Amino acid sequence: MSSIDFMKQTLDFIHRGFKGAPDGLTDAQLHFVPDGQSHSIAWCMWHGVRIEDLFFQQLFQGKPAEWDTGGWAAKTGLPEKGFGTGQSNDDARAIHIASLDAFRSYQEKVAELSTAFLDSISEADLASRQVQMRDKTETLGESINLHLVIHLNGHRGEVNLLRGMQGFDPVLLNQGG
Template sequence: MKGCIDLSSADVLVDGFDRIREEVRAVVDGLSEDQLAWRADEAANSIAWLVWHLSRVQDDHIAGVAGHEQVWTADGWAERFGLPFELDETGYGASADDVAAVRADADLLVAYHEAVHQKTVGYVKTVTDDDLAVVVDENWNPPVTLGVRLVSVISDDLQHVGQAAFVRGLLTRR
């Protein structure tokens, strides 16, 4: 077909993760640690928490399907952040106090996300079309395939970085 570009499923998935990476960088750019920790009210999420959370979820879920240790623990990110959470915490079900505890500067947030992104892309580039149909989680009905899990991570991360962009808009327009 004229004008077609030969893309694999892995190429499309890498593009999705690249878009998250671009948005993470943009949403924290130029903000101070206090601005990143700002919340619209005491029960709202901050930009810092949203970026930390989306990075933690990506790290956790990709490590789970790839069979490698999370970069959070393997590369010392837990120590660098110094958060008062268990090592396996990703932010699901976080309380307002948990959200408030996530304070980090833009460089730290971007560096951790970059490390997660590199590990993610390294894995996703190895995924074949046949791999996408492999069931990776039987705790759901229907069971979750690798393809569904990867798209779920992209979807969740894009929602959270979009929320962070909304918070940034509120913050900068105050």
């Protein structure tokens, strides 16, 4: 299996996890935040797809984010600006997905765009293309693995913890999750 195929397979797993995250939940359960410095399942879903959109569209390709071009803030009822990184606990707790159907359409579009990008690059691109991350530079492969494969899978695990805290089964049970 090539590195690109592995990344596509892993992102597909993460996408399926986030897609199934709200299954069987009420709006209140989707937005439940336990005591302490935690997030809701809705926040994890929003943050995950926004990060993926920003990295694949803006950082890797220099294109506008799908969030902006597709008018998704208005469609989903989510904040127009921001993506969760550096957000205060109060701001994170205020994240509320008003239209889950519209949000799922955004998730599907971002997944489609991410796959299209991965289909357009080569194994050599992963090692040779450079991505500027504030004050450091990473290879494209490092950036995809660190900020998308590993980071997003961590939030997928957080979703399963939050589902379990509320008495629900985890998503992708017995499928590596």
